[in-house]
Amino acid sequence: MKVAIFTDTFLPQINGVTNTLSKLAEYYEANNIKYLIFAPDNDVEKNGNCNIQRFFSIKFFLYPECRIAFPNTFRLSTLLSDFKPDIIQLMTEFNMGLAGLKYGKKHGIPTVSNYTTNFCQYLNYYNLDFLNNYIWTYLRWFHNQNDLTLCPSEEIKDYLKNKGISNTDIFSRGIDSEKFNPELRSEDLRRQLGINNKLVFLYVGRVSPEKDLDILIDAYREVYNKYGDKIALVVTGEGPYLDKCKNDFPKGTIFTGFKKGKELAQIYASSDIFVFPSSTETFGNVVLEAMASGVPVIGADAGGVKNTIKHKINGLKFKARHVNELIDLMVELIEDEDLRNTLSINARNTGLRRSWNKVFNGLMDTYNDILLNKKNSDISA
Template sequence: MSVALSVSHDAPYSALRIALFSGNYNYVRDGANQALNRLVGYLLRQGAQVRVYSPVVDEPAFAPTGDLIGLPSLAVPGRAEYRVPMGLSRKVRRDLAVFAPNVVHVSSPDPSAHRAVSWARSRNLPILASVHTRFETYPRYYNLAFIEPLVEALLRRFYRRCDALVAPSESMAQVLREQRMNYDIDIWSRGVDRDLFHPGRRDLAWRRELGVADDEVVVGFFSRLVMEKGLDVFSDAIDELKRRDIAHRVLIVGDGPAREWFGNRLPDAIFAGFQSGENLARAVASMDVLFFPSITETFGNVTLEAMASGLPVVVAAATGSESLVYDNRSGRLIRPGAIREYADALQAYIADPALRAAHGAAGEARARDFSWDRINQVVADTYLRLIRQHAQR
């Protein structure tokens, strides 16, 4: 079956009818689904029509932006807070037929997205895939590294069936090219809310409530507490600082299934729990340096928010952060897993307030480059380009 696509070169965004498929649009809060919600909000403001298809739960983490249609799903074994969308039900297919999209956007390589790609291809609809995380790296954190080549092959099959990809950073786009996932790749970066994240949120009184003295240097971490965020590397580097007798405090902001493991591993750390909105912004700005050794990020929302808050950052030299951080100017890019090198970088910041201030100021200046509307326009323009290309076939 072929569907006629009639969007001209000069067509406004109001000509767009987007079916967006997400494995997690709003039931658990993370950087990827917040980016998707911001994108949908931007598209709706431009007059586009958007229909979102994702698993739904009784008590989601936040209200969805736009119209959300539930997908059949199953809880992930051992990670019940996450759900795997399981195909397209008759109800969903009927809804798709009535909505009649002129472009399909898939944001995770799950069973429903596979079916959505097949549905779109059978109707000659353009398909855009956005890449939000490095799924092929996850098995190594669960003693399953031997299956990484298989996961990569499955991802390649999925992404090669799409017309184009958008990746959050040039470093991630290059990885995708090297893995032969696709060769039509645009950059859909990430923005930061500068009204929320800025150095003025720093709150010494709040730190004191946590038992932190004004002259103590706080090494901070904020993210969902899951092993793939590099919790083991973080803990090993903190142990190395202790062996060197480097005075510091550790502040952990966030929650997740690895909370108990992390607490047992770092019994002296301050765990502030899950924070959001202004409370999160206050917590981040009240740190002195961010330490985030994750290698699974495709962009680095955590890194950017810390930079906007005026913090120097110590992060893995990996996809995402490599496109944000200027090494030895706004932070340090450290070889993944290099415990002593991480400790060296942290020690330098702990010992030198002037270095912290200089690199923090440089990071804040860099964060000013990331405007959400300008960034989301890239995706809207990519939709229109793919529609035009299909119309010319």
């Protein structure tokens, strides 16, 4: 099988799409599946991998770390004609994804789209909600052009159905449970951060309005007023909301900046409770990272997070944007060590069951079904 992948975001950008793509590339190479990735260029590194073809791009105004690509149609067509893909995988819906869709339609190659980002929900946080109808009109057109649209959770599958996007299936996400591991807990790191002998809450993710951090600010301030220096909060990540967070979170809140690799894994494992207020996630990779690290999770009962957390089994859920419910759950985990321990064990087991290999094997089954259907349609035609 040969797979051509089109994406509007790729390494060195770090997000759910790029994380999935990097793992998928590793899987393709390990299983001798030929692939070619078409992605935006960037300001950091030159292309040194023949499997990755980059195209001129500019920064996206809402997300400066993301790019808007302007693919050269002649170069793209030449590369694809030489490669001869069996299937085209569209990880994103905009310029690169649209280029892949057009090529697939023109040459009769099956295309599979992925819904990974709740763009219209994000617009509400930036006072751009007047664009919602226009974007949904485009998204419906784009996804319904494909042989199949994949989404990361049942919640999002139902959401897309209600929005008029048909023929969907699940392409979930996995976790590297060796990389994210409770054994990486580091007392040295806790001392360096000044959180030894404290119960530590952790947030990891983009520090931006659509992550509902205003809810976490209000909740943690209330909890901190009750428990003081017995607790601490670590915020790991960067984004446009960072200055407000530094100003509004209680004194002593620790901001580590952006972390990745072993440093990030150690921060997870060295914390005691992961709190993730975002109600806009299509999946929420960070929730699975925390679980694999054996850290009890509190998350919003919304989006993809809703499907990952089983309340009082491997985590706790609160009604999205309900500050008082979040406060109550934070207090409950502070007070109930037995519950923390139970959630920690079950969270780790959840991570162990969510291997990338299992996820990608399922994806390959999906692609083989699509190719078989095409072959049968060609024969009957």
